[in-house]
Structures are given as structure tokens and as C-alpha cells.
Amino acid sequence: MSSRNERKSYYEELRHSGYSRRDFMKFCATVAAYLGLEASGVSQIAKALQDKPRIPVIWLHFQECTCCSESFIRSSHPIVADILLDKLSLDYTETLMAASGHQAEKCMRDTMEKYKGEYVLCIEGSVPTEADGVYCMIGGRTSMDILKEAASGAKAVIAWGSCASNGCVQSAKPNPTGATPIHKIIKGVPLIKVPGCPPIGEVMAGVLVHIITFGTLPELDGIGRPKAFYSKRVHDTCYRRPFYDAGLFVETFDDENAKKGYCLYKVGCKGPTTYNACGVTKWNGGTSYPIQSGHGCFGCSEENYWDAGALYARAQPFPGFGIESDADKIGTAAAIATGVGIAAHAVMTNLRKSKLIDDVIEEGKEAEKEL
Amino acid sequence: MAATTHLLRRVFVWELPVRVYHWVNALSITILCITGYLIGKPPAFMFSGEAWERYWFGWIRYIHFATAYIFVFNFIFRLYWGFVGNKYANWKNFIPTNKKFWAEIWQVLKIDILQIKSGGHMSVGHNALAGFIYFFTFLAFVVQVITGFGLYEAMSDNWFAKLFAWVPVLAGNDMLLRNIHHLFMWFFILFTIIHVYLVFYHDYVEGRGEISSMGGGWKFIEEEEFHHHQKEEQKESKK
Numbered sequence: 226m227s228s229r230n231e232r233k234s235y236y237e238e239l240r241h242s243g244y245s246r247r248d249f250m251k252f253c254a255t256v257a258a259y260l261g262l263e264a265s266g267v268s269q270i271a272k273a274l275q276d277k278p279r280i281p282v283i284w285l286h287f288q289e290c291t292c293c294s295e296s297f298i299r300s301s302h303p304i305v306a307d308i309l310l311d312k313l314s315l316d317y318t319e320t321l322m323a324a325s326g327h328q329a330e331k332c333m334r335d336t337m338e339k340y341k342g343e344y345v346l347c348i349e350g351s352v353p354t355e356a357d358g359v360y361c362m363i364g365g366r367t368s369m370d371i372l373k374e375a376a377s378g379a380k381a382v383i384a385w386g387s388c389a390s391n392g393c394v395q396s397a398k399p400n401p402t403g404a405t406p407i408h409k410i411i412k413g414v415p416l417i418k419v420p421g422c423p424p425i426g427e428v429m430a431g432v433l434v435h436i437i438t439f440g441t442l443p444e445l446d447g448i449g450r451p452k453a454f455y456s457k458r459v460h461d462t463c464y465r466r467p468f469y470d471a472g473l474f475v476e477t478f479d480d481e482n483a484k485k486g487y488c489l490y491k492v493g494c495k496g497p498t499t500y501n502a503c504g505v506t507k508w509n510g511g512t513s514y515p516i517q518s519g520h521g522c523f524g525c526s527e528e529n530y531w532d533a534g535a536l537y538a539r540a541q542p543f544p545g546f547g548i549e550s551d552a553d554k555i556g557t558a559a560a561i562a563t564g565v566g567i568a569a570h571a572v573m574t575n576l577r578k579s580k581l582i583d584d585v586i587e588e589g590k591e592a593e594k595e596l
Numbered sequence: 597m598a599a600t601t602h603l604l605r606r607v608f609v610w611e612l613p614v615r616v617y618h619w620v621n622a623l624s625i626t627i628l629c630i631t632g633y634l635i636g637k638p639p640a641f642m643f644s645g646e647a648w649e650r651y652w653f654g655w656i657r658y659i660h661f662a663t664a665y666i667f668v669f670n671f672i673f674r675l676y677w678g679f680v681g682n683k684y685a686n687w688k689n690f691i692p693t694n695k696k697f698w699a700e701i702w703q704v705l706k707i708d709i710l711q712i713k714s715g716g717h718m719s720v721g722h723n724a725l726a727g728f729i730y731f732f733t734f735l736a737f738v739v740q741v742i743t744g745f746g747l748y749e750a751m752s753d754n755w756f757a758k759l760f761a762w763v764p765v766l767a768g769n770d771m772l773l774r775n776i777h778h779l780f781m782w783f784f785i786l787f788t789i790i791h792v793y794l795v796f797y798h799d800y801v802e803g804r805g806e807i808s809s810m811g812g813g814w815k816f817i818e819e820e821e822f823h824h825h826q827k828e829e830q831k832e833s834k835k
Contacts (some may be wrong), residue, residue: 471643
């Protein structure tokens with residue numbers, strides 16, 4: 226409790242945990258690179274982490290699977306987990322805190338009162354709105370209640386993952402719990418969406434370090450995602466892109482083309498419609514990412530990706546036409562129906578308009594004879 | 597039986613800009629549908645060489661995007677011409693603004709489509725039903741332009757493409773845009789089938805040069821029809 230009151234800087238806490246200055250600088254350089262900062266950005270980050278007292282963080286878990294936390298603590302640089310999550314920042318998080326019950330709730334309350342307007346509120350998961358929110362209760366309160374209270378005094382809200390950003394699987398049809406993403410509930414507090422199921426650990430660390438270093442949210446796109454990580458589509462940074470442009474596609478997952486590493490477009494890869502940094506940052510310390518392991522992109526960071534259509538097909542079914550109907554099947558059926566209609570109309574024309582047609586032909590023939 | 601001989605009056609209906617618009621539009625829609633279909637469902641080719649040796653899918657996409665620009669500016673030009681062109685090109689041919697328009701739609705339906713009434717109908721330019729359906733094609737143009745450039749926007753620095761930066765934000769998921777874009781392609785295919793058929797139908801039944809009118813701009817109408825239209829026009833202008 227005392228260490229929190231003194232609010233040491235991140236650097237002090239790190240040295241205390243046994244990291245060398247060299248480790249620390251490596252971390253700063255790594256994060257600066259992920260954030261896309263210029264060389265001077267490294268020293269800015271280092272200075273901020275040395276001088277500024279740590280930012281208090283409340284990290285809440287609602288309707289979610291904790292994969293965001295898992296991703297975060299597996300970020301490639303060990304300091305990420307240590308500095309931002311494990312030892313320092315977290316005043317309250319259900320998954321990792323030592324305290325429980327009333328003690329834990331008190332921790333959160335203390336932070337909220339003491340650092341009103343200063344703490345960063347991180348949310349993992351969506352909030353149920355059906356049945357007065359009873360589908361997600363913590364400490365006897367609904368998640369909606371907790372969220373609203375916690376957000377009211379927050380400096381900024383970070384919506385971790387697809388659940389908090391756009392509802393993910395629990396808001397897929399028919400959405401029985403009324404799962405709702407954070408931005409639809411919280412208004413008037415700066416909010417940043419970091420979608421993905423889960424988001425990349427380095428991306429999460431990058432966002433937090435940016436807030437610590439510059440005291441502001443990183444630059445956001447129209448949807449509210451940090452531009453540094455979500456401005457490019459997975460497709461645009463894909464190492465299989467040359468196969469796409471050459472028109473060389475995997476037809477089935479077990480064919481020769483799959484072995485050759487051709488483009489996964491035709492087996493439903495959502496890379497062309499997915500905005501994320503997977504192709505550049507990759508996962509597990511740069512080891513791989515879905516496409517590299519031969520599996521198309523799901524588009525897990527895109528809104529409504531569970532309902533947007535089949536995960537392993539390009540053509541998507543249309544609501545109301547059955548699950549097997551894609552645009553081409555509907556279109557082909559309509560074209561056939563049109564053809565039949567036209568044929569019927571042509572026959573009808575020759576029957577019902579025969580007098581008119583005969584007259585025109587007769588008139589033309591008469592004129593021709595007169596020539 | 598000797599048929600009544602009709603004298604035909606030659607009327608200049610479709611001005612050159614309208615004709616040019618029509619054929620640029622027809623050609624670009626054809627190209628867009630073919631390339632678009634290939635982009636949605638690329639055929640499987642066996643190929644033993646290296647990826648760098650070819651670029652056919654890239655070219656297909658390039659043609660699609662380049663044609664899209666031609667299509668959209670051609671369309672914008674036609675909208676402009678709807679205000680400065682002759683009376684057959686005017687925007688009022690496409691939007692029902694009065695009772696007469698609706699009456700004529702019903703008339704065309706009875707005579708040409710359901711064929712429960714005999715006789716040839718008497719429009720010189722677009723008949724009211726055709727005009728109204730073209731209005732829906734214009735709406736479809738707008739949908740295709742918005743969804744298409746919305747998808748294209750992320751990979752382009754062009755100012756025109758950037759005008760559509762709000763589209764993916766509004767849609768939330770690009771996959772939705774793709775589906776709409778793909779489905780509306782079929783609208784154009786269906787429209788083309790029906791449109792071409794009906795042009796042949798009118799030429800066949802009425803003998804007024806319906807097909808060739810989009811070449812030279814001329815239509816031919818019977819002398820008595822001509823005078824009938826003249827009277828109608830005079831009545832209109834008196835109002």
C-alpha cells in the first residue's frame with residue numbers, strides 16, 4: 226500500500242525488480258519501434274518512464290475469456306508484463322490481484338477516490354444489458370454499474386479486445402445477454418479501442434506506453450483504433466501478397482497450392498477486409514501469425530465478424546435466403562427467373578400483339594413492293 | 597388486306613452527349629461486372645512457375661479500379677446533363693413529379709408488360725416506366741460507387757477515393773461492404789438482360805427505330821402521333 230502512495234516511477238520500480246538500465250533502454254527502443262516513433266522517441270519514452278510517477282490502472286473483466294490479458298503477459302519483451310501489469314500498475318484486476326473479496330473492492334474504491342481523473346480504466350469484455358445486466362455480476366453489482374462508476378473518474382478508457390470494442394462472440398446473433406461494447410455505454414470520456422481476439426500483446430503495450438509517455442491517447446482512426454496499428458489491412462502487409470496479385474490461390478487446405486504457400490483468399494481469408502498489425506508485428510515474439518501457419522485470417526479484429534459470414538469462404542450467405550445462399554447463387558437464380566419471364570413475355574407478345582406486329586410488317590412490305 | 601400507310605416524322609431525341617454517356621456506361625458496366633466477378637471468384641489455374649512471373653489478378657483489379665473512375669465521372673456528367681440537356685435528357689424523365697407520370701407508368705404496364713390493353717404507347721423519349729426504372733439504376737450506381745470506393749479508399753491516396761473514408765467507418769466491417777457490392781453486381785446483370793430485351797421488343801412491335809436511336813439519336817414517329825404530341829406540348833406550356 227505504501228509504495229502506491231509514494232507513486233514511484235516505472236524506472237525506479239524496474240530497477241528495484243532487478244532489471245538493468247540496459248534492459249530498460251532495450252524495452253524503450255522496442256516500444257518506440259512498435260509505435261512507429263522516430264529515433265528521438267526512444268529518449269522521450271525513457272524520460273517519461275524515469276520521471277513520471279506511474280499511472281494508476283484499473284483493469285476490469287466483464288463478459289470475456291481473459292485472452293487479452295493472456296496475450297498481454299506474453300508480449301515479446303518481459304518488461305511489458307512486469308512493468309505494466311504484474312508489479313506496478315494494476316491497482317485492481319480480478320485475474321491477477323492478490324487481494325480478494327472486500328479487500329479487493331476496497332483497493333478499487335481507494336484508487337478511484339485517490340486518483341480521480343488520473344487513472345486509466347482498462348476494460349476487457351462487453352457489458353450485458355438484458356435482464357438489468359444480471360448476466361455479469363461482480364461483488365454483487367452488475368458490470369454496467371461498475372463500469373459507469375469507474376469510467377466517471379477515469380482519465381481515459383481503453384477497450385481491450387473485440388469484446389469491449391465491438392461485442393465479439395457474445396454479441397453475435399441472437400445475443401441473448403444483450404452484450405454491448407464499451408463505447409456504446411460510456412460517453413464523454415476519451416476512449417480507445419484495441420480490437421482483436423485477442424489484440425497483439427505488443428500493440429497493447431504500445432498503447433499503454435504511449436499514454437504514459439505523452440499523457441494523451443495515440444492518434445485514432447475514424448473507428449477509434451490507434452492508427453499506428455490499425456491503419457493497414459492484414460492483406461496489405463501480407464507476405465503472401467505476391468501470390469494474390471499473380472492469381473495463385475489455395476483451393477482447398479490440403480491441396481498442392483497450400484503446400485506451396487499460395488494466397489489463402491479463396492479459402493476465406495479475411496485479410497483484405499481486416500485492419501490489424503498481424504502481418505508486421507506477428508505473434509509470440511514475432512514467431513508467426515495465422516496466415517503464416519497456413520490458416521486464413523478470421524478478421525477477429527473486425528466488428529461483427531461472427532455474423533459477417535462464413536469464416537472459411539469468400540462468398541457470404543445472405544440473411545433471409547438460407548445459409549447456403551451467397552450473392553452469386555441468388556443472382557444466378559434471379560437471372561434464370563428473368564430469362565424465363567422474358568421468354569414468356571416474348572411468346573405473349575407474339576400472341577397478343579400479333580395484329581400490331583402484322584400491320585407494321587404489312588406496311589413495310591407494301592412500301593417495299595412500291596419501290 | 598392493305599395496311600394503312602403511315603408517314604413517319606424523324607425526331608432528334610438523343611443528343612450526342614447522351615449517346616456517348618450511354619455507351620461509355622454500357623461498356624464500363626460490362627467491364628466492371630466481368631472483372632468484379634473474377635475478383636469475387638477467381639478461377640483456379642495450374643501454374644508451375646514463380647509468382648513474380650505473372651500479375652493477372654493484379655491487372656484484373658487494376659482494370660476494375662480504372663474503369664470505376666471512368667464509370668463514376670461519366671455518371672456525374674450525366675447528372676449534369678440532366679439539367680442542361682434537351683427535354684428528353686431532363687431529370688424530370690426519371691422522377692415522378694406529377695400524376696401524369698404515374699398514369700403513364702400504369703399505361704405502359706398495361707400495354708407492354710401485362711399486355712391487357714392493345715395499341716402501341718406513345719412516348720417519344722423514355723417512357724415513364726423506363727425512366728422510373730433508370731432512376732433506380734442511378735440509385736444502384738450510387739450504392740456501387742459508395743461501397744466500391746469505400747473498399748478501395750484504404751489502398752489509395754487519391755483525393756477522390758479519400759472522399760469515401762467515412763464509408764468503412766459507417767459500415768464497421770468491410771466484409772459488409774463487399775457483400776453489398778457483390779450483390780448489386782447482379783442487379784446490373786439483371787437490368788442489362790431486361791433492358792436489351794425490351795429495346796428489341798419495342799423495335800419489333802412498333803417499328804420506330806428504337807435500337808438505332810442510341811446510335812444516331814433519331815426516332816421515327818407517325819405523323820398523327822407527332823401532331824398529338826405537339827398538342828400535348830402546347831397544353832403543357834399554356835399551364
